Amino acid sequence: MQKQLTFIESFRYQLANGGMTIKLIFINVVVFLGLRILEVFSQLFGWSSGEFTWGVASHIVVLYTDTTEFITHPWGLFTYMFTHFGAWHLIWNMVMLYFAGKLFEQLFNSSRLLYTYILGGLLGGVLEILAHLIFPSMQMTSATIVGASGSVMAIFIAIAFFRPNLKVNLFGVFPVRLIILGAIFILSDLFNLSSSDGTAHFAHLGGAIFGIWSIQNLHSSTNVVNVVQYFIQSIFSKKTKPKFRVKKGGKSSNRRTKTDEDYNIEKKRKQEIIDKILDKISKSGYESLSKKEKDILFNQSKK
Numbered sequence: 001m002q003k004q005l006t007f008i009e010s011f012r013y014q015l016a017n018g019g020m021t022i023k024l025i026f027i028n029v030v031v032f033l034g035l036r037i038l039e040v041f042s043q044l045f046g047w048s049s050g051e052f053t054w055g056v057a058s059h060i061v062v063l064y065t066d067t068t069e070f071i072t073h074p075w076g077l078f079t080y081m082f083t084h085f086g087a088w089h090l091i092w093n094m095v096m097l098y099f100a101g102k103l104f105e106q107l108f109n110s111s112r113l114l115y116t117y118i119l120g121g122l123l124g125g126v127l128e129i130l131a132h133l134i135f136p137s138m139q140m141t142s143a144t145i146v147g148a149s150g151s152v153m154a155i156f157i158a159i160a161f162f163r164p165n166l167k168v169n170l171f172g173v174f175p176v177r178l179i180i181l182g183a184i185f186i187l188s189d190l191f192n193l194s195s196s197d198g199t200a201h202f203a204h205l206g207g208a209i210f211g212i213w214s215i216q217n218l219h220s221s222t223n224v225v226n227v228v229q230y231f232i233q234s235i236f237s238k239k240t241k242p243k244f245r246v247k248k249g250g251k252s253s254n255r256r257t258k259t260d261e262d263y264n265i266e267k268k269r270k271q272e273i274i275d276k277i278l279d280k281i282s283k284s285g286y287e288s289l290s291k292k293e294k295d296i297l298f299n300q301s302k303k
Contacts, residue, residue: 020110021101024117025094028148031061032084057083062144063125065132069143081121083146093148099168100156106278106297107159115225116214120154120207127206137194145200150207157182157211162218166278182208 015026038056063080064070070077084090104113128145132138159166160182167175186208189201210224217223221230277293289297 019102019105020113021098021105024101024114024148025097028082028084028090028094028097031082032087032090035061035083035085057085057146058144062146063128064144065129065138066143067129067133070129077122077125078118080125080146081118081148081151084148085146089147093152096152096156097148100152100159103278104155104159106274107162111229112225113155115229116154116158116211117148117151119214119225119228120210121148121151121203123210124150124153124200124203124206127209128200128203131193131202145203147200147203149200150203153185153204153207154211154214156185157208158214159211161212162215163275163278 015022035057059073061076061079061083062073063076064073084093101113104116125145128150132143160178164177164179166178168178168181170176170181186205189204189208192199193201193205195201214223214225220226273296277289277297280288280293
């Protein structure tokens with residue numbers, strides 16, 4: 001009889017093996033809980049509600065759209081995308097991140113998901129700062145922003161433009177193409193740019209722009225994600241140059257075993273298999289997959 005995992009064991013397993021999506025959700029939840037715990041203890045020590053929490057948040061985790069404040073708190077451009085003050089704000093973003101992130105990892109890989117999340121959030125934050133600098137009406141709105149919305153938007157829009165005809169069951173019933181959902185999200189933010197609803201619509205659009213940008217020339221060395229990924233790896237890796245094995249006689253043993261034509265045919269065949277599996281998920285759900293199909297998706301996400 002198979003041993004049933006405890007909650008803690010199951011949690012550890014998901015964190016270790018659930019992919020980058022689960023890790024990103026975990027970070028967002030931990031930051032949220034940390035801020036809530038700070039708020040509870042600030043009240044116990046007699047500070048007014050949220051005073052101490054905001055004192056910490058204003059110096060560490062929020063993004064200032066005012067240029068003067070941003071210059072003195074530049075790290076907010078990174079930390080804001082992992083921060084939520086409201087429970088519903090967190091839940092909505094994490095639900096979207098879960099479904100978009102899992103699909104993203106099946107189409108690409110965990111490493112690319114992390115880069116898309118961070119770079120999409122960075123461009124979203126920059127666009128929000130520029131909007132507050134350029135448009136006078138924006139200068140009268142909130143001077144700080146938080147939330148993973150821009151990052152999640154980058155992930156979702158990247159999928160929507162990469163596989164525009166892929167369908168998902170909206171509310172578990174209505175099959176809708178991803179590109180249509182992506183267009184609805186983008187248009188919604190465009191139409192609400194001038195509203196004072198407390199939403200960072202420019203950050204959302206910045207994330208969307210990066211999502212589209214990130215899939216251009218996908219397998220090229222000029223692709224924005226590939227460029228940044230190579231740059232980061234070259235900084236932290238001591239061995240950036242590829243090694244070549246040498247046979248006796250001084251000739252390299254790293255000979256290409258496949259022609260370009262063979263490689264492209266094999267790559268196309270593998271992609272066709274993945275597409276069929278994803279179509280099956282959109283029609284019947286993940287549980288309808290066979291063990292072999294699940295293994296194929298899992299191996300693809302680990303690449």
